[in-house]
Amino acid sequence: MHRELFRPGVLVALSICAGCIGWSGHVLLLPVAVAFPLLWSLARRRLQAAAVSAAYFFAASRGLPQGVANFYGQDIWPGLLLWLVASSAFVAVHFVLWTDRKGWQKPLRYVAACIAMAIPPFGILGWAHPITAAGVLFSGWGWWGLAATAVGLTVMTTQYRPAAVIVMASFWLWSAAEWTTPILPASWMGVDLQMGGSLGRDTGLQRQQELIDVARAQSVGTTIVLPESALGFWTPTVARFWQKGLTGTDITVIAGAALLDASGYDNVLVQISAKGHEVLYRERMPVPGSMWQPWRGWIGHSNDYESGARAHFFANPVVEVGSAKVAPLICYEQLLVWPVLQSAFHRPDAIVAVGNGWWTAGTSIIDIQQASSEAWARLFNLPLVISFNI
Structure with a gap:
């Protein structure tokens, strides 16, 4: 026995x-x-x-x-x-x-x-x-x-x-x-923030100005990466404010935001410069349960924010930033296998990994996400840009 x-x-x-x-x-x-x-x-x-x-x-x-x-x-x-x-x-x-x-x-x-x-x-x-x-x-x-x-x-x-x-x-x-850690792509800079749970929730123009000042203060790099959800809801007003704030610079900012419409919302990365702006990437796999809630549509929440984030499972594996092909990984995607392998199949020039991990205090979740991203970048010998908020 x-x-x-x-x-x-x-x-x-x-x-x-x-x-x-x-x-x-x-x-x-x-x-x-x-x-x-x-x-x-x-x-x-x-x-x-x-x-x-x-x-x-x-x-x-x-x-x-x-x-x-x-x-x-x-x-x-x-x-x-x-x-x-x-x-x-x-x-x-x-x-x-x-x-x-x-x-x-x-x-x-x-x-x-x-x-x-x-x-x-x-x-x-x-x-x-x-x-x-x-x-x-x-x-x-x-x-x-x-x-x-x-x-x-x-x-x-x-x-x-x-x-x-x-x-x-x-x-x-x-x-x-x-062992050597993955290098940054030339002229890129990932910015870590310590704004806690207010990032993405404080959507006032004062917070947007603070983030613009952070981007403009970077002395290295002309492509600045900010964390997931940094801009809150992506609206025409926010877009114009940022474009005006970057006037007179050659900076390109890539930042996380939420794009809301009648059928739900997308967790996205947007690209902004003095010349214009665009939605760059829509998250393939939001966090199940807290963000991706497909069952909400079955119980009547089909036309509002409560229906949750959409999952674009196999869409946009790589995106173009200037002349570079980039593989974006937002938060939860860094813990999975298929998003990064799908991106690697398209031969990207770099990996960009962002997250908003204020809620992970007292855990090693952010460290695990970053270790996973680093491992995949080293496997395919790709530069890696990381930007997290804690």
């Missing part, structure tokens, strides 16, 4: 360690997450596989309950409920696809689980995907590095797992010794 409990207990404990350490927000620790398929494959029963999956996901996303409590100004219970719901996709996929059959059944099923958690619909909740470690293990290898990581994860579920561990650990150590 004790032996039967000991093995799954050890697997669950190790899964918690893999989730906590791999997703601690330190980019060089991401390869710890590749231990998950090994632990999943060592389960002897389907329920054990579910427990291992739940332990890994809960540990990796441990900041969610506190973040939700901060965002809504409530106690932690709603966050715990959302934490449970968010884990359901990851646990269900790995529960259903687990098998105790010998041969190549288990690795092939893990490949299926990897793919399922990388693309919609399950990929909508596909946080903490071990494939993200490709950027650390095989920096600069691009699609070949992604393929090598996928092969390594698959071999982790076979009897050859010791060889896979040795090989991947060797690449990890080599990469850590040679």
